[in-house]
Amino acid sequence: MNRNKWKSKITINNLFKKALIIKKIRNFFSSINVLEVDTPTLSHFSSNDTYLESFNTIYKSLNNISIKKLFLVTSPEYHMKRLLACGSGPIYQICHSFRNGEYGNNHNPEFSMLEWYRPNYNMHDLIYEVKKFIKKIINFKKVDFISYKKIFLRYLNINPLTIKKNTLYKIILNQNLEHLIQKNYNKNDLLEILFTVSIQPYLSEFELLFIYFFPKEQALLAKINDEDSRVADRFEVFFKGIELANGFCELTNHNEQKKRFKLNNNRRIKLGLPKLKIDYLFLKALSSKNMPFCSGVALGLDRLMMIYFNFKNIQDVITFPFDRC
Structure with a gap:
């Protein structure tokens, strides 16, 4: 057993630097009048994403009558959109999210x-703001923009929007990825x-890269x-492939x-995954007359810190990662 496993993974010096970055993030959103909000970590509903697995727990009342x-939320997305439907205006949140089965150099x-x-932002408006935000934290020299279609044409010489499944299958077999x-x-x-x-391994040749216009089947909420x-x-x-x-x-x-x-539930059943309960509270919010046209983005804050510190492992920017919690 590692005798130092009780200690924080991130150094105290970097903990202070990390706190300064968080302060800079809050100042950025304050300067553009975006409200900081706080939403639940526990939810009655899990994520509806096909490949995201939620952690779950059981609530029991004191007399065990109510169970x-x-x-645990995989993202604050649904609750934040409910706030938008309540008339919150532009909002942001820094929070912890949880995804079962994800652990590695870029995952915890x-x-x-x-x-x-x-x-009132479209996708392009938000892309511009994300670029502006990242520039406040990480000093990059070049930014590139390319569509999902063109990135496939560039590295695999195929059009992902028109190619047939059988052809894709043959390519995967040829690359020994079966x-x-x-x-x-x-x-x-x-x-x-x-x-x-x-494709993704080659993206390290770019400094900051935006890939846009993903197939509609890969955009459940867009x-x-x-x-x-x-x-x-x-x-x-x-950013350099990360x-x-x-x-969206x-x-x-x-x-x-x-x-x-x-x-999506039908798709999960075909894949042998459990059917998920649909979040009717989220759907109620979308049906509200106050739900605005909007765009949103989720950014991995630990990964941003990892890039800032030039670390290769996300565990090095977390106080007590999975193997130490």
Whole structure:
């Protein structure tokens, strides 16, 4: 056993530096009049994402009459959108989020998230603001923008929007990646494998990179693009190959969102995953007349710190990571 395992992983000196970065983040949002909010860590509903697994716990009343299954949030997204529907205006939050099964150089089951929402912003407006925000924390020299379609054409010479599933399958076999395929994987599952394994390693050649217009099937909560119905107004941000943020113009049509949740549950069943209870409180918020047109982004705060300190492992910026908590 490591005798120093009781100690904080991050050094005290870096703890002070980290606190200064948090202060700088708060000053940034204060300067542009974005309100800091606080939402629950426990929820009656889990994430509806196909591949995110929530931690769960049981609430018991003192007399054990009332027993309720609760979930640790994978993101504050649903609660923050409920605040938007209440008329909050632009909001941000720094919080802990939880994702089961995620642990490694860039992952910890409990991690820090920075998430913010901008009413009346489209995807491009938010991309500009995210770039401006990152510049306040990390000094980069160059930023690149490329569509999901063009990144596939660049590295694999295929169009992800028109390619057939059988062709994708052959490419995966040729790259000896068949061990990553599970039964009932669809076209977009195969695209995600190729993006992660065959494209993302090359993104380290870029300093700051925005990839936008992801396939609509990979955007459960995002608005479909007005000019190309095959893609959603969704973007991801990478810094020297490390995924840093995920954002999009929000889907605010509650009927469409409910339909997507149901389709997602059908997809989970085909993959042998449990069916998830739909968050009707979130859908109620979307149906509110006060729910604004808006865009939002979730940024991994620990990863931002990791990049700032030039560390290779996210555990080095967390006080007590998974192996020490």
